[in-house]
Amino acid sequence: MLSAFLYFDLSFMVWYLLGPMQVQIAEALALDTRQRALMVAVPILCGALLRLLLGLVADRIGARRTGLLAQGVVIAALFVAWYSGVHSYAQVLLLGAMLGVAGASFAIALPLASRWYPPEHQGTAMGIAGAGNSGTVLAALFAPALAAAFGYRNVFGLACLPLLVVLAVFALYAKDAPVAVPQRRLRDYGRVLVGNRDSWWFMFFYAITFGGFAGFASALPGYFHDQFGFEPKLAGWATAACVLAGSLMRPFGGAIADRIGGTRTLLAVYALAALLVALAALGLGAAATVGLFVLTLLCLGAGNGAVFQLVPQRFGSDIGLMTGLIGMAGGVGGFLLAAGMGVLKQEYGSYAPGLWGFAAFAGLAWLSVAGLRQHWRQQWTAVGAARV
Numbered sequence: 140m141l142s143a144f145l146y147f148d149l150s151f152m153v154w155y156l157l158g159p160m161q162v163q164i165a166e167a168l169a170l171d172t173r174q175r176a177l178m179v180a181v182p183i184l185c186g187a188l189l190r191l192l193l194g195l196v197a198d199r200i201g202a203r204r205t206g207l208l209a210q211g212v213v214i215a216a217l218f219v220a221w222y223s224g225v226h227s228y229a230q231v232l233l234l235g236a237m238l239g240v241a242g243a244s245f246a247i248a249l250p251l252a253s254r255w256y257p258p259e260h261q262g263t264a265m266g267i268a269g270a271g272n273s274g275t276v277l278a279a280l281f282a283p284a285l286a287a288a289f290g291y292r293n294v295f296g297l298a299c300l301p302l303l304v305v306l307a308v309f310a311l312y313a314k315d316a317p318v319a320v321p322q323r324r325l326r327d328y329g330r331v332l333v334g335n336r337d338s339w340w341f342m343f344f345y346a347i348t349f350g351g352f353a354g355f356a357s358a359l360p361g362y363f364h365d366q367f368g369f370e371p372k373l374a375g376w377a378t379a380a381c382v383l384a385g386s387l388m389r390p391f392g393g394a395i396a397d398r399i400g401g402t403r404t405l406l407a408v409y410a411l412a413a414l415l416v417a418l419a420a421l422g423l424g425a426a427a428t429v430g431l432f433v434l435t436l437l438c439l440g441a442g443n444g445a446v447f448q449l450v451p452q453r454f455g456s457d458i459g460l461m462t463g464l465i466g467m468a469g470g471v472g473g474f475l476l477a478a479g480m481g482v483l484k485q486e487y488g489s490y491a492p493g494l495w496g497f498a499a500f501a502g503l504a505w506l507s508v509a510g511l512r513q514h515w516r517q518q519w520t521a522v523g524a525a526r527v
Contacts, residue, residue, distance in 0.1 A: 142313035143248040146206055149305045150244035152274030153213055153298050154182055157235055158357040159282040159375040160291045162364050167291070168228055172365070176481020178228070179357040180474045181235035186242020187470020191328065194246040194463035198323045202251040203313045206244065210306045213241045214299050221296030234295075245466040251313065273386030275356050279379035283360070283371040323460055331460050337453055338461060340511060341446065342468035344405065347504045348442030350472020351412065351497060355436060356382045357477040362490055367425040381432045385440030392444025400526040401449035402512040408442035409505035411435075413498045420494035443469075452527065453515075 157164065158179045165175040197205040216237035225231050285294045331338050359381060363374040396404040415435040419428050446465070454461040480493035516527050 142309050143251045145305050146210070146309050146313070147244055147248035148274040148277075149302055150210070150213070150241040150248075150274065152277045153217065153302065154186055154238055154241040154244075155275040155278045155353075155356060156238065156282055156294070156298060157182060157231070158275075159279045159360050159378065160286045160294065160371070161357075161361050162371045162374065163283065163286050163291050164225075164231060165361075168226075168231065170228060172361075172481050172485040174228060175361055176358065176478050176484075178231055178235060179361070180354075180478035180481075181232050182238040182242055183353050183357060183470050183477060184474035185236045185239025186245075187239075187467045187474065189239050189243035190246040190466045190470065191463045193240075193243045194460075195323055195325070197247055201315045202247045203309070203315050206247045206251070206309055206313065207306065209240050209244060209247065210302060210309065213238065214302050214306070216240075217295045217299050217302070221292060221299070224292050225295075242470060245470075246463045251315065273383065275382045276379050276386060279356070279360070279375045279382055283375035287372060327457075327460055328464060331454070331457050331464070337515075338464065340507065341450060341453070341461065341465050343507070344504055345443070345446050345465045345469040346472030347412075347501055348405075348408065348439050348446055349466075349469030350474075350476055351439045351501070352382075352385050352436055352443060353470065353473030354476025354480070354497075355432065355439075356385075357473070358480045359432060362480070363425075363429070365484070366428070366490060369425075377429045380429065381436045384433045385436030385443075388437045388440035389444045392441030393448050394444070395441065396445040396448035397526065401445045401452075402508055402515065402527055404445035404448075405442055405508045406505060406512075408438045408445065409501045409508065411438045412442070413501035413505065416494050416501065417498040420491045420498065422491065449527065 161175050161179050164170070164178065170178065193205055193209060196208075216234060220234050225234055282294055285297060289297075356378065359378040360371070360374040363369040363377050364371065369377060392404060392408075412435055415431050415438065419431045419435070423431070450461055450465065451458050476493070476497060479496070480490055483493045483496075484490050512527075
């Protein structure tokens with residue numbers, strides 16, 4: 140569990156690295172709002188798509204070996220970016236694509252932890268391992284300040300140091316659970332998608348909870364800078380407060396779902412998230428808006444834990460497949476949110492349309508859970524002691 144958490148934590152730190160430094164990088168490369176948004180959204184999208192690939196590789200060579208290979212690729216990409224520099228928009232997009240490998244750690248860390256625990260503790264176990272997304276807090280806190288002091292190029296080199304430490308810890312202590320892991324193929328993903336509406340629903344729900352978390356985490360530094368004139372360091376600190384709330388709440392969300400049921404938890408999450416983001420769209424003062432986003436990401440973090448409390452109950456034999464698909468959907472949701480906010484800001488001169496759009500999708504997710512809840516309770520006959 141500790142190895143999975145540390146691996147996930149540092150992977151998320153570098154996956155998110157461009158977000159907190161987006162203002163400084165955009166100024167150095169003369170990027171407009173749309174280009175800046177795409178720059179921070181590309182790692183999210185690539186991480187989402189690569190999760191399926193890493194999931195397939197992990198089935199064949201084990202999650203531990205896959206994690207070591209993926210971490211090596213990320214360290215190499217950061218080293219090249221530090222040694223050679225990033226001098227153009229195309230180069231920073233390429234770096235973002237390589238950092239997507241770190242985002243794909245989701246498909247390694249969560250199954251690595253989950254396979255050691257029984258169904259009634261899946262929410263807590265997945266929540267603790269998944270709290271590794273707190274690595275985004277480290278990037279938001281330190282990356283802008285380090286970039287101001289040493290230049291953003293040197294931040295890429297400095298990030299390699301903790302990654303090397305965690306790589307050593309992971310190599311020494313990570314272990315695959317002594318359970319049989321079926322060999323997945325691409326057609327297996329099609330099998331769990333075709334004719335299975337629940338798989339699509341879970342992908343949609345996670346696209347809102349994790350997509351909202353990742354998308355806002357990447358977009359907020361630029362939002363706070365544009366909306367309230369925050370300097371990069373202050374924008375990073377404000378974002379760190381938001382991300383910390385969401386990261387800390389993820390394991391609690393899983394534990395709460397274990398106690399009261401995942402669907403009940405998600406109903407509260409989506410209702411509150413829709414309300415809070417709608418209030419933020421009204422254009423309140425800086426302090427009030429930061430507070431609203433802290434509460435929003437706290438709710439979304441709880442929702443991340445609640446979704447994965449339900450997944451092992453519904454897809455016990457296909458948890459590896461669904462972890463990859465649901466994680467991919469979450470990343471796609473984050474990409475659309477982060478990129479969409481930038482595009483709409485450049486098109487309409489305001490972030491409000493993007494925020495209203497997210498609030499509407501959160502409301503739709505609430506209606507969907509409310510409609511599915513009773514059906515799931517009646518149909519899931521093998522949940523044991525776990526709650527739906």
